[in-house]
Amino acid sequence: xxxxxxxxxxxxxxxxxxxxxxxxxxxxxxxxxxxxxxxxxxxxxxxxxxxxxxxxxxxxxxxxxxxxxxxxxxxxxxxxxxxxxxxxxxxxxxxxxxxxxxxxxxxxxxxxxxxxxxxxxxxxxxxxxxxxxxxxxxxxxxxxxxxxxxxxxxxxxxxxxxxxxxxxxxxxxxxxxxxxxx
Amino acid sequence: xxxxxxxxxxxxxxxxxxxxxxxxxxxxxxxxxxxxxxxxxxxxxxxxxxxxxxxxxxxxxxxxxxxx
Numbered sequence: 001x002x003x004x005x006x007x008x009x010x011x012x013x014x015x016x017x018x019x020x021x022x023x024x025x026x027x028x029x030x031x032x033x034x035x036x037x038x039x040x041x042x043x044x045x046x047x048x049x050x051x052x053x054x055x056x057x058x059x060x061x062x063x064x065x066x067x068x069x070x071x072x073x074x075x076x077x078x079x080x081x082x083x084x085x086x087x088x089x090x091x092x093x094x095x096x097x098x099x100x101x102x103x104x105x106x107x108x109x110x111x112x113x114x115x116x117x118x119x120x121x122x123x124x125x126x127x128x129x130x131x132x133x134x135x136x137x138x139x140x141x142x143x144x145x146x147x148x149x150x151x152x153x154x155x156x157x158x159x160x161x162x163x164x165x166x167x168x169x170x171x172x173x174x175x176x177x178x179x180x181x182x
Numbered sequence: 183x184x185x186x187x188x189x190x191x192x193x194x195x196x197x198x199x200x201x202x203x204x205x206x207x208x209x210x211x212x213x214x215x216x217x218x219x220x221x222x223x224x225x226x227x228x229x230x231x232x233x234x235x236x237x238x239x240x241x242x243x244x245x246x247x248x249x250x
Contacts, residue, residue, distance in 0.1 A: 180223040182213050 020083035027076035034069035117158030123151030
């Protein structure tokens with residue numbers, strides 16, 4: 001049985017929704033726990049999120065704790081935003097398979113590339129900061145648990161998408177020209 | 183753009199409506215409208231040929247160059 005583009009898009013739509021909801025829960029959890037620990041009860045640092053224990057960091061320096069949690073929250077929010085963009089374009093049915101080179105899709109690819117680049121850059125900074133904290137003698141969880149790993153992959157994806165977006169822009173120009181040739 | 187489409191002038195001279203021209207040339211009304219309003223980016227030779235045949239004119243009667 002041949003799987004059509006429409007069926008594939010439907011599967012991707014459901015998957016995107018599931019991932020988007022998961023990322024929203026994670027981002028919400030990070031933001032709530034960061035706020036809870038800093039404003040209400042410092043014990044929240046020990047049970048920050050799943051296997052993440054940031055009590056050592058909290059004891060070391062409050063500003064460092066704020067920076068680390070801020071980076072984690074920012075990455076989680078941007079990942080959720082990335083999937084929001086995917087869900088939105090699939091929900092609005094803006095992916096026209098008959099005329100794929102339209103302004104909406106071009107903007108979408110460009111936005112996704114910018115967000116990926118930003119996630120990559122912040123992940124890399126967060127990673128470096130965590131390594132610096134470890135060198136200062138702070139007991140830190142693995143960067144994988146802190147959701148800071150894979151910065152290089154995000155950067156690679158961002159650059160690739162950026163190049164695709166530039167090619168897409170040319171495709172849009174050619175299609176517009178073709179549409180306006182009588 | 184410096185190229186001006188004078189299709190409406192020629193249509194008025196020949197007393198031909200857009201509907202009639204569309205039927206005779208075999209172009210859709212929306213495409214003719216794009217051409218008439220100057221939104222078109224290009225025109226195919228066979229389209230120009232059909233329009234000139236129906237309006238009994240030369241390409242220069244329809245297209246004009248104005249230096250801006």
